[in-house]
Amino acid sequence: MELLAVEAAGRGMPVRAAEEPGLAGPAYWYGGPVAGARLAGRLGFALLEPADGRLAELPEEFTGRRVRAGTIADAWAIDQPTFVKPPRDRSFPADVYTDGSRLSSSLDPAEPVLLSDVVTFAAEYRLFLLDGRIATASRYAVFGRLDPRPPGTDRADRATTAQIAEFADRPAAAAGHTLPSAVVVDVGQLLDPYRPGHRWAYRPGHRWAVVEASMAWFSHAYAADPARVLDVVLRAAGPREHMRPRDLAFERH
Structure with a gap:
């Protein structure tokens, strides 16, 4: 939150806490859903979020599990x-x-x-998507333990970043207009020793899978680029009058 606040202030945007008296809209939001829902009407912002069952609607080839x-x-x-x-x-x-x-x-x-189904992810990555493309990304966990790291820091990681982009294009295309234009999608290297040789495996026993889709305005940035995270957040939780027609179906009520 502090990183995004610094970036917003650098763009000339005043940053205020939700508890501050005298707040006035139109405004943008980054924070929790309870406070966001309470303030959305008064401050005139719309909160975009993926449908509750979106992950369940993806084919198993993208989720790697039922x-x-x-x-x-x-x-x-x-x-x-x-x-x-x-x-x-x-x-x-x-x-x-x-x-x-x-x-x-x-x-x-x-x-x-x-x-x-219960599965094990060897590593998990957070993707901030804008109009179906990766704006920025960060690794956030290794075998379930928090371990943030910016992408592309060494040769192996650059290769992983390229594979993430290649894989992410496929479920994003499959989702079509069933995700908001600004959203977070987490993907991971699924430990799957019983299905080696899968097209998306970078070594035997690992393949890519979607972990979940989440609201950009309530997602930790980890080691992602704060400027690009903010770009996604501003679209995902901005003034209602700026909403794009395709996003109307994803407004939180």
Whole structure:
């Protein structure tokens, strides 16, 4: 947040905290969904986000695992290890649940969730997309541990960056107009020892897969270029009158 604030201030944009009195629009937003929803009407910004079930609609060739959209009631009924996550507001921890009894009984049974096979990502990368193209990117995790790193820092990493771009074009094309024009898509090198030799493998046992799609205005930049991250955020959470027609379907309500 501080990096984006510095970049915005450098462009001559005043930066204000959500708690500051006397805020007036039109404005742009970077922050959480609860405060964003509270302020959107008064400050005149529109929040773009991918549809809850978008990941489940992608073919398995892009996700590398079975993913289905469901509800908390469906999650309560699972009887084998399943990765369960809320698609929006982080109302419960995204995690591998051995069975449904580990999920709180106080959750709304109709709340949407994503349920997927349990897999291991050797490395995960965050892509900030603008009009279907990568504006900037960052590695953010290795085997589930936080490990941010800017792309292209050495020869091997430059090769990885090229592979990310080549892979990302395919699910982005498949998604067509089912993603907002400004969005975050996380991809990863899926550890898959049982399917070596896949076209997207950079070495046996690894291939590329989509991790998830998220709201750019509520996504950590990690080691991505703050200037280009800000470009994506300004489109994803800016004045409603500046919204593009194709993005109207993705406004958060």
